[in-house]
Every structure is written in C-alpha cells, then in structure tokens.
Amino acid sequence: MRITIATPSLEEPTGNGRTALRWRDQLADLGHHVEVRRSDDEVSPKTELLVAIHALKSAVPAMRFKENTPDRPLFVLLSGTDLYRDVRAEVVAREVLDRADRLITLHPLAARSLSPALRFKARWIPQSCARPSTLPERPRDRFRVIVVSNLRDVKDPLRTLEALAHLHSSSTIEVHHYGVPIDHDLAERAALATNEEQRYRYFGARDHDAILQAIGGSHLLSLTSLMEGGANVVSEAIVVGTPVVSSRIEGSLGLLGEDYPATFPIGDDRALAELLGRCEENRSFWEQLREWVSRRSATFEPEAERRAWRELLEEWSP
Incomplete structure (x- = not known):
C-alpha cells in the first residue's frame, strides 16, 4: 500500500517529527x-x-484528501x-x-474524551522505543531528575525547577x-536559572540517542505537562527502566496505569517537591516505582x- 504521513514538523527533536519517522x-x-x-505540502x-x-x-x-479521494482511508493521530x-474549541x-476513518491515540484511555459517535474509530498504537545496548550509571552522590520537555506553555516545563x-x-x-527552546520567555528563564540555581541545568535540544542515554542515567x-496525548518520553523512560513522576493527567495515567502511585496535581510545585523528596529519601518507594515501570516495558517494544499497526491495517477494508 502507498501510505503518506503528513506531519506539522519533521524536525527530529519534536514529538511529531519523531513519531512520523x-x-x-x-x-x-x-x-x-x-x-x-x-x-x-501537497x-x-x-x-x-x-x-x-x-x-x-x-x-x-486531511480534508483535501477526503474531498479528492473519498473512498480512500484517512487515519488521524490525535495529539494532546x-x-x-x-x-472542543x-x-x-x-x-x-x-x-477520519480511524482515530489513532497514543494512550489507551484517550477514547474516553471522544464523543460516543467517534469512539468506535479510536485505536491505540503504543509509541515504542528500542532499549539501548548500554546505559550510563546513575550518579551515586546526587539524585538526578531529568526533564525532557520543549519550552512551551502547555508543557509547564519549569515546574520541576520551581519545585x-x-x-x-x-x-x-x-x-x-x-x-527545544520554543518560547523565548521560557528559554530566558531556563538560561537564567542555569546560571543562578546550582541544582538546575538547561541543556537545550539534543538528539534522540543522547536523550535516551540521559534518561537512563537519571x-x-x-513530566509536568498540562495535557498530553501520550508523551513518548514516558514510554522511553519505561523502556530504559527509569521511574516517572507525572502531573495527574489522563495521557500519563493511560501509559503508567490509573493507580500509578507517583502523580501530583497539575501545577502544584509543592506536591511535586514532596514527591521528589519521597523518591530521593525512601529507597523502597523508588524501587517500587522502578519495578512498576519494568512490568510495563514490553508494551512499548518496537514489535x-x-x-x-499490522492489526489496524488488517481490519481496514477500504
């Protein structure tokens, strides 16, 4: 089958670009x-x-494709x-x-947010990640927390800094x-904090392999987003065995489990700080989280x- 993937961005550091490739x-x-x-593009x-x-x-x-070729299938990936x-807006x-003929979601709870008339179209495709053959050791004298978040308001990217x-x-x-430093004001704040707050460092954009190594070494x-369709970085952390703390959003609960014990209210830096401190100080709690993500890792393997995808294409009869 001749398939075209249309994406707003092809740049590798963006979620859309990585997903498309x-x-x-x-x-x-x-x-x-x-x-x-x-x-x-056409x-x-x-x-x-x-x-x-x-x-x-x-x-x-999407609309032009259905107008020109109404009998050919259109699949739409739903972002957060x-x-x-x-x-809604x-x-x-x-x-x-x-x-659309099918609506692709990146976490299994997403269909709940669709109207009943659309839910039958929804199919979850997990975002996979190949585990690197080697990963760096975590530092022994510090407790490293990694944030992988482009600087956009919807990501609430400086919440961990504020915690x-x-x-x-x-x-x-x-x-x-x-x-990626998308928002100029947020980028300035991150750069200023790097100079003034010794516990925080903003590295900017890096390639995917470097990010995976950094996650594995943390x-x-x-993850502090206001909304997510199913953040790829969560599945990457799961695959490399790094526990996650996340804002209590459906996109993360769908990937981690609705009863995952390390979530906090959106925008609450005090609650986030309490959770970070608990992970640092309570080894058994951190181990519980590590075992939790380990049990879910097979879900996000490339196969x-x-x-x-194979099952989705097989069920479709144009």
Missing part, C-alpha cells in the same frame, strides 16, 4: 511504500492511505491538544475527526532539563508497535 520505518518493515511530508494523488499527525495542524491535507482542547478539528525551592536543604536532587523522569 518512526512510523515510516515501522510501516516500511510491514512491506508498505511510505512517504513523509509536511502538513503544508499529498501525492497516488496515496492510498493518508496518516495525518495532529487533527488541527494537518487539517488541510487535539483531544483536550482543540476538539475548533470547528475544523471536529470536522477532521468526523471525516526545587520547596526541597529540604539537605536534598541532593539535581535537575537536568532537555528540550534516577527519575519528571508491539508494529503489531498494533
């Missing part, structure tokens, strides 16, 4: 001819299946902003969901932050993602 390889492994294009008339990443940002190619903001996003002010003075916690991943 990973899916290209997965679908090619299944024997399909796959082309990746930006959402503002879709080839030879395309037999269009996979649109992000309902709102890929609305133009699609699910939890744009579908943007008419065009709702129109894309109505026209440092509430830690006990004897804490050895240090925060290493990686992410004691904890902190699991390929299998989900």
Whole structure:
C-alpha cells in the first residue's frame, strides 16, 4: 500500500517529527511504500492511505484528501491538544475527526474524551522505543531528575525547577532539563536559572540517542505537562527502566496505569517537591516505582508497535 504521513514538523527533536519517522520505518518493515511530508505540502494523488499527525495542524491535507479521494482511508493521530482542547474549541478539528476513518491515540484511555459517535474509530498504537545496548550509571552522590520537555506553555516545563525551592536543604536532587527552546520567555528563564540555581541545568535540544542515554542515567523522569496525548518520553523512560513522576493527567495515567502511585496535581510545585523528596529519601518507594515501570516495558517494544499497526491495517477494508 502507498501510505503518506503528513506531519506539522519533521524536525527530529519534536514529538511529531519523531513519531512520523518512526512510523515510516515501522510501516516500511510491514512491506508498505511510505512517504513523509509536511502538513503544508501537497499529498501525492497516488496515496492510498493518508496518516495525518495532529487533527488541527494537518487539517488541510486531511480534508483535501477526503474531498479528492473519498473512498480512500484517512487515519488521524490525535495529539494532546487535539483531544483536550482543540476538539472542543475548533470547528475544523471536529470536522477532521468526523471525516477520519480511524482515530489513532497514543494512550489507551484517550477514547474516553471522544464523543460516543467517534469512539468506535479510536485505536491505540503504543509509541515504542528500542532499549539501548548500554546505559550510563546513575550518579551515586546526587539524585538526578531529568526533564525532557520543549519550552512551551502547555508543557509547564519549569515546574520541576520551581519545585526545587520547596526541597529540604539537605536534598541532593539535581535537575537536568532537555528540550527545544520554543518560547523565548521560557528559554530566558531556563538560561537564567542555569546560571543562578546550582541544582538546575538547561541543556537545550539534543538528539534522540543522547536523550535516551540521559534518561537512563537519571534516577527519575519528571513530566509536568498540562495535557498530553501520550508523551513518548514516558514510554522511553519505561523502556530504559527509569521511574516517572507525572502531573495527574489522563495521557500519563493511560501509559503508567490509573493507580500509578507517583502523580501530583497539575501545577502544584509543592506536591511535586514532596514527591521528589519521597523518591530521593525512601529507597523502597523508588524501587517500587522502578519495578512498576519494568512490568510495563514490553508494551512499548518496537514489535508491539508494529503489531498494533499490522492489526489496524488488517481490519481496514477500504
């Protein structure tokens, strides 16, 4: 099958770009001819299946594809902003969901946020990660917390930095932050904090392999987003065996489990600080979290993602 993936971004450090390139390889492994294009590019008339990443940002190619070739399938990946903001606020996003033949979600609870008329279209495809053959050792004299978050308001990316002010003075916690400096004001704050707060360092963007090594060499991943469709960094942390603390959002609970014991209320840096301190000071609690993510790691292996794609394509009868 000739498949085109339309994505708002092809840059590797962005979630959309990484997803598009990973899916290209997965679908090619299944024997399909796959082309990746930006959402503002023309879709080839030879395309037999269009996979649109992000309902709102890929609305133009998605709607044009269904207008020109109504009998050919359209699959739409729902981002966090699609699910939890744009579908409610943007008419065009709702129109894309109505026209789509399948709605791809990145966590298994996402269908709850869709209207009953759309839920039958939803299919979860786990975001996979190949475990590196080697990982660095975690530091012995410090408790390293990693933040992998682009600097955008919806990510609430400096919440972990703000939590440092509430830690006990004897804490050895240090925060290493990686992410694209999208928002200028947030980037300035991160740079200033790197100079003034000895426990925080912002590294900017890094390639995927470097990020995986950094996650594997950390004691904890902190995810503080206001909303997520299912953050790839959570599955990456699970695969490399690094426990996660997360804001209590559906996108994380879907990946970690609804009863995962290390979540905190959105935007609550005091609650986050308390959770970070507990992970640092209570070895048995940290081990509990590590064992928890270890039990879920098989869900995010590359073969699991390929299998989900194979099953989705097999069920579709154009």
